[in-house]
Amino acid sequence: MDAISSLIRMARLEATLDVRCLLAGSHVLNNPPRGPGEAPFHVLLDGHCVVETGTSRVEMHAGDVLVLPRAHGHRVRVTGLRPTAPLEEYAGRSVTTVxxxxxxxxxxxxxxxSFGPGAGQLLFDGLPDVLYGSFGSEAGSxxxxxxxxxxxxxxxxxxxxxxxxxxxxxALLALALRGAGDERAGVPRLTSPWTAVRDPGLRAxxxxxxxxxxxxxxxxxLARVAGVSRxxxxRRFPAATGMSVAEFLARIRMTVAADLLTTTERGLDDIAMSVGYRSPSAFGRTFRTLTGTTPARPRRTTATIGR
Incomplete structure (x- = not known):
């Protein structure tokens, strides 16, 4: 299984479609910050809008996907050519339509x-503040x-x-993590996620x-794997991913460990060994550094949810 597919599987995330907006005229949609373990997203199928966060302003066109891994509050501005028309809300069984x-x-x-502590948290924490993919709506997109x-x-x-x-x-998240399409003509370049690294050696x-x-x-x-010098x-790895090789290695190992903690009953020492740590104490320190908690917490959280 490729890296992105493995990471999404380990994240054990749940996608929820909250609302579909079919709008004419000009509107401002205010989105408050979401809670821990949540990341809002938008996908624009027709028209044009602008998403404003505290740190960026992104213009979206038909065929664009935008994810906010930090759950920031944000504003969606729609400026239409027609007069602004009143809005009606219909709460369907699967999605609310405005x-x-x-x-x-x-x-x-x-x-x-939505994602729990552990692998999902590590995946989203390692992404840029704005994850953006521009795929267009033409044939072949x-x-x-x-x-x-x-x-x-x-x-x-x-x-x-x-x-x-x-x-x-x-599937939208998979497309955004893969990054294909984000260099479409006329689209401003945002920070790419490390998952979208294009260099064949670094991808290896x-x-x-x-x-x-x-x-x-x-x-x-790892330099031999990449086919380059040490x-x-x-030099190349941080430029392409935003992380040093050592930081990347630790993040991936802790992501795999978090998945094992929440999906198996294997002991902590065994899990530490399975991700390359001969010292359980070194494993615990790295896990706490990257997640802010002990390796036991994801397991306790999963056990509580399963009751």
Missing amino acids: SSAAPPEVDLFCGHY PLRLLGELMRQEAGADGPAAGALLASLCE VVDTVVQRPEEAWTITR ATLV
Whole structure:
């Protein structure tokens, strides 16, 4: 399994589609900060809008996906060409729809990802403040097919629509993490997630560490995986991912460990060994540094939820 697929599986996240906005005219949609373990997202299928956070302003066009891993409060501005029409709200079984009385200029889906402490937290903590992908809506765009399915399921609101919409929203995250399409002409370049690294050698390092975290990796060994010198890897890896090789290695190992903590009953010493730590105390220190808690907490949290 490739690195991104493995990371999404380990995150055990749940996607929820909160509202579909079919808007005509000008509107301001205020979104308060979300709680711990949640990350809001938007996908724009038609029209144009602007998303404003405390640190950035992102223009969205048809075929764009935006995720806010820090759960920041934000504002969505829609400036339409038609007169602003009154809004009506319809609470369906699967999604709430807010629509203008006039034909819409904007078709915007808004939702959030939920994740628990551990692997999901580590994944989202390692992403930029704004995760953005611009895929377009022309033929051949992966978002064109996904968007049509989202429209169909949200409009029909039939049996299993909620489950289908959740799966489609998870696919949106996979697209954003992969990063393909974010260099479309005319689209401002934002910080890419480390998951979207394009260099084949660096991609080999990422995939290898995710698949084999238990091995005694050194920078020299990973440089051989990348097919470059040690100095070149030390220079290129942070530039492409925003992390040093050592930071990346620790984050991946703790992500795998967190998944094992929440999905197995293996002992802490055994899990530490399975992600490359011969010293349980060193494992515990690294886990606390990256997650702010002890390795026992994700297991206790999972056990409590399962009761």
